[in-house]
Amino acid sequence: MSQTTFHIAVIGCGHWGPNHIRTFSSFPEAKVVAAADVSRQNLERVGRAYPGLTLFEDYRRMLAETDIHAVVISTPTSTHHAIVRDVLLADKHVLVEKPLCRTAEEGEELVTLAAERNRLLMVGQVFLFNRGILKLKEYLQFGDLGRIYTMVSTRTNLGPIRKDVNAVYDLASHDIAIFDFLTGATPLEVSASGAAYLQPGIEDLAFITLRYPNDLLAHVHVSWLNPRKVREITIVGDRKMLIWDDLATIGPICVYDKGVIREPYYEDYGQFQLLAREGDISIPRIQLEEPLKAQARYFLDGLRRGSLTVSDGKSGLAVVRTLEAIQTSLAQRGTPVSISRTKPA
Structure with missing residues (x-):
């Protein structure tokens, strides 16, 4: 333009x-x-x-x-x-x-x-423009954590209670978008369990498991019925592990130089023990910015360029496909659902 x-x-x-x-x-x-x-x-x-x-x-x-x-x-x-x-x-x-x-x-x-x-x-x-999430993406791109085994997110609070969608559409849509962004992929399969305590047919909480390519397992816990506000992601790699806590005061990311090593067991050649390896904990310095302002800047830049590479319609559609699969699994009380075969509920 x-x-x-x-x-x-x-x-x-x-x-x-x-x-x-x-x-x-x-x-x-x-x-x-x-x-x-x-x-x-x-x-x-x-x-x-x-x-x-x-x-x-x-x-x-x-x-x-x-x-x-x-x-x-x-x-x-x-x-x-x-x-x-x-x-x-x-x-x-x-x-x-x-x-x-x-x-x-x-x-x-x-x-x-x-x-x-x-x-x-x-x-x-908006979390795709959070400086802490962008730092997570950097760690994964450069392979600092090694092979990623699991990603676990917790997003809870006491409300606010929606009436038109459940906690999955309201809260888990954030974490699915983050996981897709971090991995550069979309889930192959989901399973979910939840409950509707406050409003019939509108789940207040859910526990969701997503299986990504390369056997990467992700888990999401969302709830409107929790006494504590939590915005946290744990990523476990075979070299290092980290926790992103959006509400932490000392810094949003802690990197743990921890892992599991194979210790030889010498009574029989070739046998080994799996032992925990303990290392240092580091808190990287991150220059924070209001994510909503960063998102607005990116949208304006997109208007000038005539294109978007992050959070465009196609990636938003991918999140909706995953949400639909989760809804199907919720209705089937946790049955695994392949996203590629999911039809609108």
């Missing part, structure tokens, strides 16, 4: 939308010109905070009446497909909050439509 200033609009001004307005407004090459929300109260709140915005209760009017290049969508997951489709048909670029949509069929339609319209479609997987 030839424009030096991109006009941005935001649909959805509840909890997260105002943060998008704030971050995009901080860039000289972007100007947030409009916002839409079905709630007049939400619109009045952002109008007071950002007096220059043109406000709409109907986003379709905003698309028709406003000169905009790109739209940020921060609405409930159940609305994503219809809104993203309308925005793409209006020939606007899209940044939509995770997950892309509810079903792979919906996702395929959106990815195809974006390609046909030559519009960017980006999914707001």
Whole structure:
């Protein structure tokens, strides 16, 4: 694109939308010109905070009446497909909050439509722009940990409780995107168990196992019913191990020079014992930045380049495929489900 200033609009001004307005407004090459929300109260709140915005209760009017290049969508997951489709048909670029949509069929339609319209479609997987996660990617790319055996994530808190999606779509979508990003692959098979205690048919918690290529096993624990907020990933390699803790005060990553070694057992040649090897613990220095701002910068750079390589529509669709497989396994009480054969539930 030839424009030096991109006009941005935001649909959805509840909890997260105002943060998008704030971050995009901080860039000289972007100007947030409009916002839409079905709630007049939400619109009045952002109008007071950002007096220059043109406000709409109907986003379709905003698309028709406003000169905009790109739209940020921060609405409930159940609305994503219809809104993203309308925005793409209006020939606007899209940044939509995770997950892309509810079903792979919906996702395929959106990815195809974006390609046909030559519009960017980006999914707001904000943790892919977290400096700690980027450091994990660096460790894996350079092979510092050796062969990766397992990755385990825990993402818990007491709420917030969603009504349109369960804890898997709300929380595990983050960790699936992170694991796909770190490995450069997608799961081959999933199995999951969960329970719906607060709302019938909407799981509050789940325990998910994903099998990636090269026999890499990943596990995800998500819950809205936990007394402690946890955002943590453990990666176990045959050389070193590490823990990423997004809430740690001393630094988000600890690297453990630990592993298992084969100790010869000399009574019989060729026998050995498996012994734990203890080494140092290091905390790398990481220059932190607000991930949402880094994500906004990347989207603006993508508008200039005309392309995306991270968190695009195709990777967002891959996450939705995995989410669908998890839903199928939940319904079958933990039966392993091959993602390649998964159909929409």
